[in-house]
Amino acid sequence: MRLRGVNIRFWFAEAALLAFAGYTSQKFIRSHFAKVEEPPNYNYYETLATTRGTIYDCTVNSSTLAPYPLVKSTQCWNFYLDPVAMTNGVVKFKREKPRSREAMARTIAQVLDMDYGKVLAYTKDISNRYRFLKCSSDRRAFEILTNPHLVAGVIAKETSERHYFEGSRLSNVLGFVNRNNEGSYGIEQRFNTLLRGIPGAIKGMRSGGRGKREIVEKRIEKTLPVKGADIYLTIDHRIQYEAETALADGVEQYGAENGWCIVMDVATGNVLAMAATPGFDPAHYTLSSTNDYPNKAISFTYEPGSVMKVITAAIAIEKGYAAPNTRYNTDRYEKDCRGEPKYYKLPGDGSHVWEPTMTVEDAIVHSSNIVIGKLGYEMGPRVLHEWMMKFGFGRKTGIELPGEERGLLRVPEKWDMATRSRAAIGQGVSVTALQLVSAYQAIANDGVRMPAKIVDRIMDENGRSLPLGDKRVPVRVLRTESARTVRKMMLGVASPAGTARRAALRGYSVAGKTGTAQKVKGRSYAPGLYRATFCGIVPSGVVKREETDPEPVPPKVVILVTLDFEECRKFHQGGNSAGPVFKRIAQTTMRQLEIEPDRPDELLEYDDSDYERMIEERALKIVESPDPVWDGVPLIFLD
Secondary structure (H helix, E strand, O other), rough: OOOOOEEEEHHHHHHHHHHHHHHHHHHHHHHHHHOOOOOOOHHHHHEEEOOOOOOOEEEOOOOOOOOEEEEEEEEEEEEEOOOOHHOOOOOOHOOOOOOOOHHHHHHHHHHHHHHHHHHHHHHOOOOOOOEEEEEOOOHHHHHOOOOOOOOOOEEEEEEEEEEEEEOOOHHHHEEEEEOOEEOOOOOHHHOOOHOOEOOOEEEEEOOOOOOOOOOOOOEEEEEOEOOEEEEOOOOOOHHHHHHHHHHHHHHHOOOOOOEEEEEEOOOOOEEEEEEEEEOOOHHHHHHHOOHHHHHHHHOOOOOHHHHHHHHHHHHHHHHOOOOOOOOOOOOOOOOOOOOOEOOOOOOOOOOOOOEEEEEHHHHHOOOOOOHHHHHHHHHHHHHHHHHHHOOOOOOOOOOOOOOOOOOOOOOOOOOOOOHHHHHHHHOEEEEEEHHHHHHHHHHHOOOOOOOEEOOOEOOOOOOOOOOOOOOOOOOOOOOOHHHHHHHHHHHHHHHOOOOOOOHOOOOEOOOOEEEEEEEEEEEEEEEEEEEEEEEEEEEEOOOOOOOOOOOOOOOOEEEEEEEEOOOOOOOOOOHHHHHHHHHHHHHHHHHHOOOOOOOOHHHHHHHHHHHHHHHHHHHOHHHHOOOOEEEOEEEEEEE
C-alpha cells in the first residue's frame, strides 16, 4: 500500500521493531537495578515485662506485721483479637469437629466477661485486625484463650495492672501511671525510673512459617527482668483518711471552692498526711480535669495572712526587739518629726476596739494588724527577709515530690513602703502550705527546723536500701527559750479569748494561729473573698500534765488547714471554718498516734459537747467580766 509515495507497510514493520527493542531494553535495565531479595530472617527477640514497684505507707498490719500497701502492680494480660487468624485457623481436638466462629466467640465472652454479641461482631469484622478486647489478671483466662484447641486469633500480651487501694484518697501525692507506663505527677513521676524496673529479654532463633515461634533449643540469651523498687512513705493512711474526709466536709459545709491540709510530725519533719481538694481517681485519671492533678499543698502559692504574725513575733523575740509583754500603741498611725505618717498604709484592725496599748502576746491572741505591723516595720526589711529565709520562706523545702514552688519573697531592696508595713502580717509575700507547716514545725521543735519528708526509704527487690538523693540537714532557727516563749504566746488563740475558740481540743493544749487573708484579684484585693487558715501545734509543749512534772509534754504534730473561698461566705474567718476542721483532724491524730493528753482533767470533767459549750459560754461572758483570765492571758476582746 502506498500513500503519496510512502510505503506504509514498510514503516509499520519498522515501528514494531523499534517498540520491541525499547521494551526489551527497559526490562534489562530494571532487572539490573532491582533489589536483591534478602534471605529470610530467623532471629527471635522477645521483651519480658517487669513489675512496677509497690508504694507503702508507714504503718504495718498488726496481725501479719506486713507493711500497708497504697499502690501495687499485679501481673495481667492485654487480650487482642485478630479475626483473620481466627478465620484461617482450624480449632479442634483430635477426632472432633472444628469449632465454629460462634463457639469461639462464646468462649471469649464467657472467659473475659464480655457481651457475646459484641465479641461475635468483632470476629466477623476482618477490616479491623488486632482489636483490643480486655485486660485481665485471671491466669485461667490466659490459659484458655491461648489454647489452640479452644480458640484461634486471640493474642495475649503480658503486662501489669496498677491498683490504687485508697481510691481517690492521696491521689495528689501518689499521682498516676499513664498509658505508656510512665509515672505522671506525685510519687509516680518523681521516682518513675526506680519504680518501673528494667524489662528482661530473650534472644535466639525462631521457626519459619506463620507461627514464628521461638526454638528453645537455639536460645542464645535470656535476661531476667528486674522488678521496680518499693517506696515506703511517711504517710499514715489512717490519719490521711480523716484529713481528707474532714477537709472535704469542711469545704462543703462552709461553702469553700477548695482546700488543703498537712499533718507533720514535729520531731522528724515527716508528713503524716497531705490532702487537697478536689482530687481524682488515679485508676481512671482521664475522667478528671487536668486542673485536679497538681498537689496544691506544695504547688500553689498564696498570701498567708495572719498566720505569718507568729513568725514575725518569733523573729522579734529571738533578735531582742520585743518581749511578750512589750506594749505598743494601738493607734493606726504615729507621726514622726516631719509630720508624716511613720507607718505607711498600715492596715487597721477593722471594727476591733482595743485599749490604748496592747502587748505583743495580746496581739497574737487577738490578731492585731496594727501591733504586729508596727513591730515588723521597726525591724525593717533586711531583718525580716533574712529571718523569713531562715524559716524556709522564699525557697523550696526539697520534699520528695515534683512541682514544688518556692513562693515569693522579694529581696529587701525591692520592698516598697507598703510591703514594709504589711509583710509582717502576711501580705506582700506568698508561701506554700508546706512552707508554713515547716516554719511552725521549727517553733514546735524548740527552734530546730527539720527537712520536710514524705519518703522514708526506698528498697530494691533484694531488700537493699537505695539513696534518696541530696542530704538535707536540720537547721536551728531559734533558741529553745525563744521557741517556747512563742508557743506560750500562742496558747490563747484556741481559747475563749482568741480568734479560734472552735479549734480548742478537749484534753490537749493547742498553740495555734488563725489567718484570714483577703484574696488578690488582678492588681488589688477582692472584697469579700478570703482564704481561711488555721495552723496549730498539738500538744503545745508548754503545759505540764502534772504540776510536779519536770518538763511539759513535748509537742507531737503540726496541723495546717486552709479553705479557699470564691464567694463571700459567713464563716470565712480562719477560726470559724478552718479551726473546726483542724480540731477534727487533731482528735483523730491524737488517738491514732496514742498521744496522752497534757490536760487530763478536762477528759474527766467534760465530754466533747460539754467542753464546746463551756468554751462558748466563757467566750460570751468575756465582755461582762471586769478582768477575766485564760491560761494567764487577759481576755480583752472576742473576735
